[in-house]
């Protein structure tokens with residue numbers, strides 16, 4: 001552990017978020033007093049745990065306009081994506097072996113697709129436009145009679161770009177193809193409605209929305225159409241056999257409380273975050289050679305992603321690290337020395353894809369922090385550029 005005198009400002013809220021104290025308070029009794037297994041049907045301890053799970057399930061379902069029976073708890077969005085994609089591929093195997101997804105998806109979508117490809121499925125990876133948005137005509141042209149699933153994320157974890165879910169859902173349903181969306185970054189940040197958007201499967205996670213790590217859910221549509229998925233974890237038959245394993249009431253209660261809080265605050269909080277984000281962009285874009293990655297307005301309110309010309313990306317992050325916790329892309333892949341697959345899909349050069357900063361502004365960030373980060377980033381970029389120039393002289 002590096003020694004830290006004052007903790008850096010946290011602006012990596014796309015990687016994870018702190019648990020909100022109100023969420024923590026809701027969870028605590030379920031570790032101790034209310035410790036029962038919701039699967040214990042013969043006594044009080046089981047019943048009270050089951051009642052809490054039922055209530056949480058209803059809260060999470062209501063947040064996306066679903067029914068409680070359509071929610072399957074998982075360990076997070078990675079597992080939800082795997083269950084959706086592999087589960088549908090396996091269940092609809094006899095109807096078709098073609099799946100469609102997008103180049104800018106999270107690895108938790110891309111890798112299950114690549115895995116299915118290794119088993120003999122056919123995967124079409126759609127490109128995006130330079131602003132990160134999917135072109136609906138490109139999607140329409142890719143649909144085939146044997147296509148069983150389209151998977152397009154709601155909000156991108158690097159560039160925050162919001163895909164046109166309702167339009168994609170309408171197109172898929174018109175063609176009789178199931179539509180899955182990874183909404184890990186979207187829940188509590190933008191309105192989600194599985195009915196209006198005609199979504200068949202939707203992945204969620206708690207830890208991006210001020211809930212605990214290790215809990216998420218998959219929404220699986222039960223009517224019009226009734227979606228079939230093949231279980232990927234077999235055992236005690238929990239979650240109607242679709243995901244075995246003892247349910248975790250503390251995590252589930254925290255997840256529901258986190259979603260409830262985020263949705264209650266959504267209208268005001270999204271305006272506050274967008275104002276902070278625009279303030280940061282206004283300051284940073286005053287510098288030469290700063291490029292915005294992703295669509296300017298079709299994006300998460302708390303997201304800003306920039307590429308910086310004339311600096312080494314690693315050196316920039318390292319120099320900023322004592323002041324601000326940032327990353328250049330997805331947390332899970334930031335250990336790999338490769339440019340972001342999202343930024344290269346936008347057509348960014350390798351150099352600009354490397355020299356990128358992802359700012360994820362969250363609930364606990366203030367305007368004073370944004371000003372401090374902007375000043376520090378500008379000074380650091382200028383000093384790194386000056387060094388590069390003098391070493392070249």
Ligand SMILES: *Cc1c(COP(=O)(O)O)cnc(C)c1O
Nearest residue numbers: 076077078106108157184185205
């Ligand atoms: C964080 C994230 C995931 C992975 O979620 P976990 O709950 O950490 O497994 C998947 N997709 C997106 C878009 C994410 O941002």
